[in-house]
Amino acid sequence: MSRFWRAGWVGLLGWIVAAGSTGWAEIREAGVWWLPRNVSHFGHEIDFMIYVILWLTGITGILVFSTMIYFIVKYRHRAGVGAIHSHGNNTLEVVWTTIPVFIFLALAIYGNEMWGRMRMQKPPADALQVAVVGEQFGWNVRYPGPDGKLGKMDSHKIGKDNPFGIDPNDPDGKDDFTTYNELVFPVGHPVQLHLGSKDVIHAFYVPEFRLYQDMVPGRVYDFVWFKADSTGHFQLACNQLCGQGHYKMFGKLSVVPEEEYQAWAKGKAPATIASSAPMPANTSVANR
Ligand SMILES: [Cu+2]
Numbered sequence: 001m002s003r004f005w006r007a008g009w010v011g012l013l014g015w016i017v018a019a020g021s022t023g024w025a026e027i028r029e030a031g032v033w034w035l036p037r038n039v040s041h042f043g044h045e046i047d048f049m050i051y052v053i054l055w056l057t058g059i060t061g062i063l064v065f066s067t068m069i070y071f072i073v074k075y076r077h078r079a080g081v082g083a084i085h086s087h088g089n090n091t092l093e094v095v096w097t098t099i100p101v102f103i104f105l106a107l108a109i110y111g112n113e114m115w116g117r118m119r120m121q122k123p124p125a126d127a128l129q130v131a132v133v134g135e136q137f138g139w140n141v142r143y144p145g146p147d148g149k150l151g152k153m154d155s156h157k158i159g160k161d162n163p164f165g166i167d168p169n170d171p172d173g174k175d176d177f178t179t180y181n182e183l184v185f186p187v188g189h190p191v192q193l194h195l196g197s198k199d200v201i202h203a204f205y206v207p208e209f210r211l212y213q214d215m216v217p218g219r220v221y222d223f224v225w226f227k228a229d230s231t232g233h234f235q236l237a238c239n240q241l242c243g244q245g246h247y248k249m250f251g252k253l254s255v256v257p258e259e260e261y262q263a264w265a266k267g268k269a270p271a272t273i274a275s276s277a278p279m280p281a282n283t284s285v286a287n288r
Contacts, residue, residue, distance in 0.1 A: 036207045039234070039255065041227040042118050043210035049111060056103065123225035127190035130183070132236075133163045134195075134202030134215050137245035138181050139236060140164065145175025145270055153194055155220045163198050165220070177268035181251040183236060185228055186261035192225040205239035206253060208232070212239060228255040 038047055129150040131142040140163040144150045151173015157165035166173045185191050195204055197215040204213045204224070213224050236251035256264070 037232070038208065038210060039228050039230055039232060040209040040211060041229055042114075043208075045114055046210045049107075049114065053107065119223050123192040124190045127192040127225055128186065129192050129194065130185075131164050131194040131196070132183070132204060133158065133198055134204070134238060134242070134249070135163060135198040136200065136243045137238070137249040139183070139238075139249070139251040140198070141179045141181075141183055141251070142166075142176050142271070143178070143265060143268070144172075145177060147172065147175055150194065151176050153196065153220050155196060155218050158196055158198055158217075160198075165196065175270045177265070178271045179268070183251055183253040184261055184264050185253070185255050186258040187228050187231050187255050189258060189261075190225055190227045192222065195221040195224060200242050201240045202242050202249070203239035205237050206234055208234050214240060231255045231257065 035047060035050070038044055129144055129148075131140075131150055131153060133140040133142075142150065142164050149172040151164070151166040151170045154165045154167065157167065159165075164178075166176075193204070193213075195213055195215045196219065197217045199217060201217070202215045204211065204215060209226055209228070211224065211226055213221060215221065232255055234253045234255070236253045238246060238249040240246075242249065
């Protein structure tokens with residue numbers, strides 16, 4: 001490869017990294033150099049795990065690389081000094097194989113147990129039920145009305161005119177209200193999500209909630225729940241490349257005090273049909 005082409009490739013790579021990092025930084029509120037603020041009740045456990053792994057791999061990395069550099073310098077080529085043969089050390093081999101095995105086992109067992117508590121434990125009975133269905137390129141959101149019950153969702157009924165797969169005759173769904181790209185959750189109140197997709201694979205991703213869940217068409221996921229510990233404004237970003245308009249598929253997500261949530265919900269008119277709120281004018285049909 002000529003010097004010209006090599007410089008070209010390096011420049012292109014640099015540009016991709018620079019452009020990519022800018023886009024990534026923009027979805028953050030602040031602190032782009034470290035983990036985003038944690039808001040969910042289980043987030044500190046995930047962060048703890050990240051720090052444990054970071055320390056373990058960091059210390060191991062420093063030990064391995066400093067040893068390597070030491071040996072590179074110590075056994076460098078010198079005129080008149082011959083090479084020596086080393087057979088290795090069986091005790092050392094056993095020790096540095098056994099220790100990582102136990103560390104990996106411990107991480108796997110702890111991680112599995114944590115995952116079980118996050119996704120397999122039933123949410124509290126008073127959890128707010130919220131349905132979120134992704135589509136190219138936006139979020140259909142459905143909240144229960146005054147009865148506190150969300151109309152039953154059926155993934156087989158999800159379609160163009162029925163993004164939530166709701167049975168129009170289900171009495172629980174009659175007073176539900178819907179929003180588009182707008183989510184409001186009360187602080188300190190458990191929220192159970194019912195996630196679905198209308199067309200392709202999307203992903204519900206809120207870094208501050210330490211929450212990520214793929215939404216595959218044909219399924220409704222009802223095992224994701226969380227409790228926000230503090231208020232704030234966040235972005236619900238789709239984290240699966242779902243088409244040309246993927247980059248603009250984001251919802252405004254607010255965590256507010258309970259009274260503020262109640263006032264917001266009170267002002268919403270029930271969905272007259274089982275469909276979503278009217279699509280905003282800026283959602284271009286040409287991108288579908
Ligand atoms: Cu998407």
